[in-house]
Amino acid sequence: MNALYALFVVILLLLVAWIGIGTVNLHILFGIVLPYLAFAIFVLGFFYRIIKWAGSPVPFRIPATCGQQKSLPWIKNSKLDNPHNAFWTIIRMALEILTFRSLFRSTRAELRDDQRIAYGDTKWLWAGALAFHWTFLIIILRHYRFFAEPVPGFVLFLQNIDGLFQVGLPVVYITDAVIVLAATYLFIRRVFIPQVRYISLFADYFPLFLIGGIAVTGILMRYFTKVDVSAVKELTLGWINFNPVAPEGIGIMFYLHLFLVSVLFAYFPFSKLMHMGGIFLSPARNLANNNRARRHVNPWNYDVKTHTYEEYEDEFRDVMKEAGMPLEKE
Ligand code: HEM
Numbered sequence: 001m002n003a004l005y006a007l008f009v010v011i012l013l014l015l016v017a018w019i020g021i022g023t024v025n026l027h028i029l030f031g032i033v034l035p036y037l038a039f040a041i042f043v044l045g046f047f048y049r050i051i052k053w054a055g056s057p058v059p060f061r062i063p064a065t066c067g068q069q070k071s072l073p074w075i076k077n078s079k080l081d082n083p084h085n086a087f088w089t090i091i092r093m094a095l096e097i098l099t100f101r102s103l104f105r106s107t108r109a110e111l112r113d114d115q116r117i118a119y120g121d122t123k124w125l126w127a128g129a130l131a132f133h134w135t136f137l138i139i140i141l142r143h144y145r146f147f148a149e150p151v152p153g154f155v156l157f158l159q160n161i162d163g164l165f166q167v168g169l170p171v172v173y174i175t176d177a178v179i180v181l182a183a184t185y186l187f188i189r190r191v192f193i194p195q196v197r198y199i200s201l202f203a204d205y206f207p208l209f210l211i212g213g214i215a216v217t218g219i220l221m222r223y224f225t226k227v228d229v230s231a232v233k234e235l236t237l238g239w240i241n242f243n244p245v246a247p248e249g250i251g252i253m254f255y256l257h258l259f260l261v262s263v264l265f266a267y268f269p270f271s272k273l274m275h276m277g278g279i280f281l282s283p284a285r286n287l288a289n290n291n292r293a294r295r296h297v298n299p300w301n302y303d304v305k306t307h308t309y310e311e312y313e314d315e316f317r318d319v320m321k322e323a324g325m326p327l328e329k330e
Helices: 002-022 027-054 086-099 101-105 123-146 153-162 174-192 194-199 202-225 229-240 252-270 272-281 309-322
Strands: 107-111 117-121
Touching: 002 027, 002 174, 002 202, 002 252, 027 229, 027 252, 027 272, 086 101, 086 272, 101 123, 123 153, 123 174, 123 202, 123 229, 174 194, 174 202, 202 252, 202 272, 252 272
Parallel strands: none
Antiparallel strands: 107 117
């Protein structure tokens, strides 16, 4: 049901843009007002959540570790899996963010019919997730060509690599095929694996359909319905120069694409997509484990009122002596 609701909402969004542009001609609303609004919500919401997370106290040094901690010089420590300084913490973090290393090494458990537990790996999930995130990033970087004149070298480089298998014109991008396949795989996995389906919410399906919708409308626009790229560029350069115009004749598919992108941006700070920023603030990942080398005192500790044996004896010496109890000081 959650998947159906999410699909329904994305279809509804497409219908709203379709009616808004196709019949009511709200080009200024869909081409200027909503994109600006969505971008403002994205930036403010994103920073608000990051600042809130950054301000939460982390009184304990709690890195997640999977190897020998650095201690005595003759005990070999695992630098990467139990980083003891900033350098190795950054390396481990970079590998996590760029290659999803912990997902690669993760295991899943399954209770078989004969009541025995079987362990498997998560390599398919790892490959699907990695493909999804990397293609998303490359596509967004490639889109920079709409926002810069002249188009920067790194965008041309990405376009060349991505279009390596030149199949006809326009050049077919590898990332376009991969993002659709990866999103489909991630969706099918959620629906067909009972345990994953059980824990999947509307908030899990919705971003998947939304991004899928953005990719499909983009692909339709590039390879089938076609779009006037110079008109698009007039619009985007207008946005960034704060002198927006909504040129006629860009075509409805572009507005469907743009509206879904606007919804994604506005929804982003309120959703699980915030893991993009949150991963950097995860104390289990961003702290070095130097617990044996340095003493960390919980800053929340209040001054504990102690009563030493010495003080105790001073207080009760007379009574203790009377009762014949041994004393340390006469
Ligand atoms: C989350 C952000 C976005 C994603 C994931 C996305 C995704 C895509 C994809 C997969 C394509 C197919 C062709 C290609 O890969 O280049 C595409 C095409 C396109 N997108 Fe986006 N898009 C996004 C944002 C935008 C924005 C903000 C604009 C506004 C200018 C835009 C305008 C276009 C245009 C004009 C095309 C057709 C390109 C062509 O004909 O070569 N997209 N988009």
